[in-house]
Amino acid sequence: MAAGSRNQGDRSKDSVDSHSGSLDISVAFPQATPASIFPPLASDYYQFDDLLSTGEKALRKKVREFMEKEVAPIMAGYWEKAEFPFHIIPKLGDLRVAGGTIKGYGCPGFSITGSAIVISELARVDASCSTFMLVHSSLAMLTIALCGSEAQKEKYLPSLAQLQTVACWALTEPNYGSDASALNTSATKVSGGWLIDGQKRWIGNSTFADVLVVFARNTTTNQINGFIVKKGTPGLKATKMENKIGLRIVQNGDILFNKVFVPDEDKLPGVNSFQDTSKVLAVSRIMVAWQPIGISMGVFDICHRYLKERKQFGAPLAAFQLNQEKLARMLGNIQAMILVGWRLCKLYESGKMTPGQASLGKAWTSLRARETVSLGRELLGGNGILADFLVAKAFCDLEPIYSYEGTYDINTMVTAREITGIASFKPAVLGKSSRL
Ligand SMILES: Cc1cc2nc3c(=O)[nH]c(=O)nc-3n(C[C@H](O)[C@H](O)[C@H](O)COP(=O)(O)OP(=O)(O)OC[C@H]3O[C@@H](n4cnc5c(N)ncnc54)[C@H](O)[C@@H]3O)c2cc1C
Structure with missing residues (x-):
């Protein structure tokens, strides 16, 4: 559906959404399309698709279409209620993406790049959905796959891969x-x-x-x-x-x-x-590094549409130079983040990635995303604090990602330890640094 067409068509509808009981945002705010109708991709400025295999491109498209169709229309309501949309679990299972890089046992056996793309496409529309999958697939399932016995893998992984179990x-x-x-x-x-x-x-x-x-x-x-x-x-x-x-x-x-x-x-x-968890964390930190990338892409895509739809002083918001600068800065951040994330995947695939490199990727993308979503929040004015237009929700969702799977500080210290040879986790007065 063309951007804005729902705004016109829905005017005649009852302005109270019967499902959520809340005001229909497209009637209340006719100048801009809410995120329930997700905008087309505009954030892939340097054509990341060119770096992907045919299979990875198809996977990216499949997950994107699913998220835009199934999750975008419901996410603000569930976010507001702090409830999980259990009915989407079988649909996510049908996508056959759980298990990511794991080979066999009914798992998809994607490349690490393929798995990262799944996480980022989920995060582009809804970061919670991406976190659900990350915990299930890149932490729990991967731990069983890398540290479990043959019998445990056969017993648990096939139903987890289909999301029959979580x-x-x-x-x-x-x-x-x-x-x-x-x-x-x-x-x-x-x-x-x-x-x-x-x-x-x-x-x-x-x-x-x-x-x-x-x-x-x-x-x-x-x-x-x-x-x-x-x-x-x-x-x-x-x-x-x-x-x-x-x-x-x-x-x-x-x-x-x-x-x-x-x-x-x-x-x-x-x-x-504890060191045995590091094999799992090496992969999951790459996946977490891709969450801020996906979140930032979604925010940019929304802003890109919104600025062309909404008018002030007789001109679209996109016509103001200050807004254009913010949009361009967001886009630049995203291109750099994608390239860092992609390089991390390639280093891992060639067996060369170090823990410090994974940590730097996670820390840096979450830092850049913080700036990106803040700019997006500004660009939407008052609607930048409404979950209906994605950016406010994405802005809030990024904060826990900045702090989980190793906070920004801890991840930068992992990198710094690698490049200086000096661990700084424990104040010197307390003695030997803990084993992170
Ligand atoms: C939404 C969400 C989901 C999560 N999901 C999971 C999950 O599924 N499974 C799981 O096991 N955990 C999960 N976590 C936990 C997460 O990994 C921890 O919150 C994270 O590791 C930080 O620990 P903390 O919250 O105790 O912060 P603290 O360790 O108390 O840190 C507080 C502050 O002090 C800083 N700090 C701490 N130590 C140092 C140091 N040595 N030097 C400098 N600064 C330091 C930190 O950077 C931070 O800024 C989740 C967290 C959140 C918020």
């Missing part, structure tokens, strides 16, 4: 965020399995996940081990965290483990220390 990944604790390697949740060996005791915080998807990948400290070895915990296990309780200002659709949970029994067969054999 997973979460539980590392962070109330007292250990950036310092996650010091985590305190314990795993005690008992006959036939392990007893998990402790708390986790911030765990995305955990309020409804069927499969929880959990990290706990082995009380015998004092090392960190990984476990697969099933929904409904006695002693397990996940409570939704309320009042978030970003990624409101993502259901983050506080989890309590009270003597949760995990059979031996569900202990991940490949997690014998």
Whole structure:
């Protein structure tokens, strides 16, 4: 549908949306099209498609079309209610993108670039949807694929790949965020399995996940081990965290483990220390680096349309030089971010990527995106604080991304440690730096 055509056509409609009970934004604000009708792609100025294989291009198009059609019309309402649209899970499953780079076990086996494109196309329309997939696929499923036994992979991955079951990944604790390697949740060996005791915080998807990948400290070895915990296990309780200002659709949970029994067969054999999570984090940090790219692209695309539709002083907003400068600055940021993200993928694919490079990618794209979405927010004036026009929502959604999977600071320090040889995580007075 052409931009703006819905505005005209819908004038006659009842201006109260019967589904959400809220005012129909296209009637209330006839000069600009809301994000429920997503704008065409305008942010790929340097033609990123040219760097993609035929398969990757097709994948990008498929995910984009799905998000624009299925998620764009409903996202503001679910974001406002801080609820998850469970009805889209089977549709996301049909896209066959869960499992990303994992080969076999019903997973798609994409290139790392393909997997990154999926995350960024999800984020372009809705960052929560992209976070849901990232946690499920690039953290939980990947941990099972890289650190699980053959039997565990065969048992869990096929249904996770089709999103018949959903997973979460539980590392962070109330007292250990950036310092996650010091985590305190314990795993005690008992006959036939392990007893998990402790708390986790911030765990995305955990309020409804069927499969929880959990990290706990082995009380015998004092090392960190990984476990697969099933929904409904006695002693397990996940409570939704309320009042978030970003990624409101993502259901983050506080989890309590009270003597949760995990059979031996569900202990991940490949997690014998905190360092073993680094194989997973190497991939997931690339994926997180692509979220700010997708978010910024969506914001630019909305602004590009909005500035041509909305008039002030008798001229479209796009005609004002100050607005043009902001638009061009946003576009420049996005081109640089895409190229950094793409190069990160290629370094990984050639086996050359270092942890510092992944961290720099995540830290830098989230920093540039922060400027980009702020400019977008300004460009939309008052509508820049309404979730209906995407930018306000994207602006808020970027904040947790700036801080999760290693905050900006922690990721820059990982890079700085690599290039200086000096770790600065722990103040010198406290002694040896923690193992991040
Ligand atoms: C929406 C959301 C979703 C999440 N999803 C998950 C999930 O699914 N699974 C999971 O396990 N975790 C998840 N997390 C947790 C996330 O990874 C942590 O929030 C993150 O690692 C930061 O930890 P923290 O919040 O405890 O901040 P803190 O560690 O308390 O940091 C606070 C501030 O201090 C700074 N700081 C800390 N240490 C240092 C240092 N050594 N030097 C300099 N500055 C420092 C930080 O950069 C930050 O600015 C999620 C978080 C959010 C917000």
